[in-house]
Amino acid sequence: MNIFKRKKKIIKVPIVTEEERAKPVRCKSCGRLISYAELKKNLKVCPYCGYHFRMTAGERINLIADEDTFSEIDTEVKAVDMLNFKDVVTYKNRIKQAKERTGLDSAAVTGKAKIGGFDAAIGTFAFEFIGGSLGSATGEKITRLIEYAKKRELPLVIVFSSGGERIQEGIYSLMQVAKIIYAIDSFKESGGLFISILTNPTYCGTATIAMAGNVVIAEKGASISISGPRLAKQVAKKNILPKLEQAESLIENGLLDIVVDRHLLKSTIVRLLKYYNRRRI
Amino acid sequence: MKYLLQFERSLEPLYKELEERKKEEKPTIYTEKKIQQELQKIYSNLTPYQVSQIARHPDRPHTTDYINALFTDFLELHGDRKFGDDPAIIAGIGNLRDITITVIGSRRGYTLKDMLSCHYGMIQPEGFRKMARIINLASHTFKSPIVTFIDTPGALVSTNAERKGQIEAISEPILALFKAEVPVIAVVIGEGIGLGALSMSIANKILMLKYSFFSVISAEGGASILYNDKRKSEELSSNLKFTAENLLNNGIIDRVIDEPIGGAQRNRETVIKATGDAIYSELEMLLKENGNKLKENRIERYRKIGIYAD
Numbered sequence A: 001m002n003i004f005k006r007k008k009k010i011i012k013v014p015i016v017t018e019e020e021r022a023k024p025v026r027c028k029s030c031g032r033l034i035s036y037a038e039l040k041k042n043l044k045v046c047p048y049c050g051y052h053f054r055m056t057a058g059e060r061i062n063l064i065a066d067e068d069t070f071s072e073i074d075t076e077v078k079a080v081d082m083l084n085f086k087d088v089v090t091y092k093n094r095i096k097q098a099k100e101r102t103g104l105d106s107a108a109v110t111g112k113a114k115i116g117g118f119d120a121a122i123g124t125f126a127f128e129f130i131g132g133s134l135g136s137a138t139g140e141k142i143t144r145l146i147e148y149a150k151k152r153e154l155p156l157v158i159v160f161s162s163g164g165e166r167i168q169e170g171i172y173s174l175m176q177v178a179k180i181i182y183a184i185d186s187f188k189e190s191g192g193l194f195i196s197i198l199t200n201p202t203y204c205g206t207a208t209i210a211m212a213g214n215v216v217i218a219e220k221g222a223s224i225s226i227s228g229p230r231l232a233k234q235v236a237k238k239n240i241l242p243k244l245e246q247a248e249s250l251i252e253n254g255l256l257d258i259v260v261d262r263h264l265l266k267s268t269i270v271r272l273l274k275y276y277n278r279r280r281i
Numbered sequence B: 001m002k003y004l005l006q007f008e009r010s011l012e013p014l015y016k017e018l019e020e021r022k023k024e025e026k027p028t029i030y031t032e033k034k035i036q037q038e039l040q041k042i043y044s045n046l047t048p049y050q051v052s053q054i055a056r057h058p059d060r061p062h063t064t065d066y067i068n069a070l071f072t073d074f075l076e077l078h079g080d081r082k083f084g085d086d087p088a089i090i091a092g093i094g095n096l097r098d099i100t101i102t103v104i105g106s107r108r109g110y111t112l113k114d115m116l117s118c119h120y121g122m123i124q125p126e127g128f129r130k131m132a133r134i135i136n137l138a139s140h141t142f143k144s145p146i147v148t149f150i151d152t153p154g155a156l157v158s159t160n161a162e163r164k165g166q167i168e169a170i171s172e173p174i175l176a177l178f179k180a181e182v183p184v185i186a187v188v189i190g191e192g193i194g195l196g197a198l199s200m201s202i203a204n205k206i207l208m209l210k211y212s213f214f215s216v217i218s219a220e221g222g223a224s225i226l227y228n229d230k231r232k233s234e235e236l237s238s239n240l241k242f243t244a245e246n247l248l249n250n251g252i253i254d255r256v257i258d259e260p261i262g263g264a265q266r267n268r269e270t271v272i273k274a275t276g277d278a279i280y281s282e283l284e285m286l287l288k289e290n291g292n293k294l295k296e297n298r299i300e301r302y303r304k305i306g307i308y309a310d
Helices: A018-022 A036-041 A057-064 A091-102 A136-152 A171-189 A204-210 A229-235 A247-252 A262-277 B006-023 B029-043 B048-055 B063-070 B112-117 B125-142 B159-163 B171-179 B194-198 B219-226 B230-240 B244-249 B268-286 B291-304
Strands: A108-115 A118-125 A156-162 A194-203 A215-219 A258-260 B072-077 B089-096 B099-106 B146-152 B184-193 B205-209 B213-215 B255-257
Touching (some): A057 A108, A057 A118, A108 A136, A108 A262, A204 B194, B006 B048, B048 B213, B063 B099, B063 B146, B125 B146, B244 B255
Parallel strands (some): A156 A194, A215 A258
Antiparallel strands (some): B089 B099
């Protein structure tokens, strides 16, 4: 357990190649073409219709944490293939490819940072690493982050962006849900503040974990559901209304605290942290 | 025999012969022996996908059968005190020999009407909240051990369930089971899939019937996600390692309850009795320990699960 040996590490974000950078991006919602530079400047939000594109873990941390304050922990925890799993490609190859593409070792990036001047433990799921799915390594990193926050009495911010449990790890991935849910509960009972941020998409077990937040914030248009669209189609034999699983309708059903535009995300978190730091002990 | 699985089709002529002989009042010992031999041949060499088919066999004993056969003075309790009562979850208190036990299990229903009202065993938000309520009742008030029977295809996926907060409700029984200061035993009697099964399985001892399975996702669901093709489910099921034997080797479960050749669907009484014996013997051991210790053991057990490079 080398939790406390922190190493400063700058996250590489080599997901968009140079060629892609030159090409304009087509908005999935309104269909207009946007230059990549413009999109990036606008925090990956479509300037015409406000559609929120997915962000990588690195971009997410840069968005929320203050500049140059993030230090990663638990970098030694890596995903492995324990079941010799093979679908279209072997799981070993999948991990290798994901690692080459993203420079990450698991679908979570965790660490400590300052947010608006306040110290906080911060973690984010990386959708670019096998759909941000919750495997053993990811589950362990998130659990360790929660324990780290509890030990140091830091507020905890986790950004969710995940397709659910990692099927390639079988039952182990399912058990991570229970492990994290208990860790969060014991963190909350010790008086900690857990701000969970749901982005597009948050499905299955990760959605359940995210709902355990003291304050649950969702980004505009985030798709949040008990099952991904393919599974819903297979199980329920029909498409669940795509509108229903969107953040805007979940807040009407009383499941979320705030639905927020990406531009206001950081300021919302900072406000919450400010109130938390003024608590009377 | 009402229903034969695809890989049991070779038994069909034998069963027909048996019926005819019974009608003509001829001796049937020889035919019965032939059936037994054929069964032995089929059941000694099962693939994981076939095990998952046996686990879903319509003639397998349901939770209600186990409760009726094993527990005396069973009193069913209803409702989640918030919204409604989910028929897919059966909960109550009864006696297993001399021990008073709180029982929670999933119900699938026998008739079509029951099956539809239970959503084929898929659990609704009110079911999860009902479980949490009954678990707290067992832990705080009755101080009785908890036994759960798992036989569910998972949490219900529907617009209505989503509206009632399915994603939030699932964590309630998980937390309640973690915090219960009484012994908890989970028994997988058929299929145990996904978060629905997980929410009932946080236990000190997890037992599984030989031809049952416990998986993160059904083979069909997994195939539709990974391959976008439902027909690949057979291939996927051997990868998921979800049979009782696999899980025992991986240390996820503690004990496999043996089923005779032909499965629980052909030997209902034997399997139900064996399950009762297994639960009783595990409980006798667990009842010697202090409640707080049991809770800590459970937390520690789940904290350790996971394989990663460190």
